[in-house]
Amino acid sequence: MEFLIVTGLSGAGKSRAMDALEDIGFYCADNIPPKLIPTFYELSRQAKGTLSHVAVVTDIRGGDMFSSLLETLDQMKSDGKDYKVLFLDANDYVLVNRFKETRRKHPLADNCLGSLDQAVRLERDVLRLVKERADYVIDTSLLSPAQLKKRISGLFLGDASDALMIHCISFGFKYGVPAEADLVFDVRCLPNPYYVEELKNLTGLDEPVRSYVMKWDQTKGFVRRFMDLIDYMIPLYCGEGKSQLVVAIGCTGGHHRSVTLAELLYNHLLQQNLRTSVNHRDIQKQ
Template identity: 55%
Template sequence: MEFLIVTGMSGAGKSGAANVLEDMGYYCIDNIPPALIAKFSEICMQSKGKISKVAMVVDSRGGDLFGDLLESLDRLKERDNCYKILFLDCDDDVLITRYKETRRKHPLCEGAAVTLQEAIRRERELLQPAHQRANYIIDTTLLTAAQLRDKIYQIFLDGGSRMLINCMSFGFKYGLPSDADLVFDVRCLPNPFYIPELKEKTGRDRPVEDYVLSFEQSTTLLDKLKDLLGYLAPLYVEEGKSQLMVAIGCTGGKHRSVVFTEHLGAFLTEQGYRVVCNHRDILKTKK
């Protein structure tokens, strides 16, 4: 199991980093007391494979409790639990500006008559041991939110595209998917439903696939959709989108849309994207 400790200066972007890690499949927990890290890791290890990557955000919001961090990490190491530390840093002047813009109170200012500058100085001292142990340090002083996201993907995503593409088949008779980014209608193609020996099969069955793709209009449409997605996907990546839902619909979501979803998913996988194919209505009975 992979454990990642996310820490750093308040206002440096830890919450944003956690959101990106969650998009990448990490199970994220925010503001965990350091003393509970070892116990929480035990719970995750007992998840029987349901959890494989965990990111725990630990920072000065815990006050004096933060002092338990190094001891907890040593306990993890003793149990052979591998972990890494991501430290988010930022220049003091930029942190001050960010706090003024958001009008939020620094956690070390709570209940204490200290200035923002003094709180930042104290926090640096408190976090110095974690900074020294950090495996990765990202200085967000000059980074936009999109650039921070890119940095995290570059560090923690092993190859491929940072964007996850979900290719879904569906039946128009059951309604449009509400979360679709792109919707393509293949009801214009010959329908295997009207072929008795194909009616009860699905687009995952070779005879249905062969039938759907035996028509010139089908192969032409498939090629055009590949060209379109091949053009659009990099633009979505550049824009910073972390997930893209591509929905392909036919009447019942059982034949034509399934064939096209499988082929488009395979094409996008070949292009280096992380792709998940699912068929929303494939098992539903057409009325």
């Protein structure tokens, strides 16, 4: 049985994550107090195969009951109950704006005399140790609902496995570095198709752009060393038991060079039968 505990910041997208998990076959339960999670685990396990993929959400809405989460995780590990923790995050500015847009009340608002900014900071502090324990962290600050669903599907679609999941992300530095990135590569040093008139409005998914980016000796030299480094590091991460590796490749706007190289890395990893996904975060931005 694959058992997933979903938690994270209020407003970071836990509900959308659960919708995505349901779409790929998970049985989902929301707002479970931590002390009931082991009981729910046993009930799911006793379903004798009916529930092979289970996800539960537990978060700060549980009030004082939520404080027992770390203790519960330790006890489950001690009892041999296998689980993974997915943590949904977003930056403070995005979280505050999401609450303002939806006019929802933050669960800790009363503790902070109604201050939304203080409530977000307080919750982040409360969840700091939980985030450190997470097997998977997804920062949703700049992810659309469709992109979040793609990330969830890439992580959990298919058989449960301890194999490393490698996410290749292209992005534009002008929009910020992905907060969840483990490795960040800056390819702004490579020739830029943006300054070629017929390529300006295309992307790295188009053959003319790919051909332009890849024809230069600078790019060929970078790719050779880049792939060697990734190939060297993957077994080291696997040896440490890491569940996911996020490799972010950035150029200025996230349209041309970064997209080309993220696709190249994605296909390189596929050829090695590694679990991988690719996401072009900023390709639709103007």
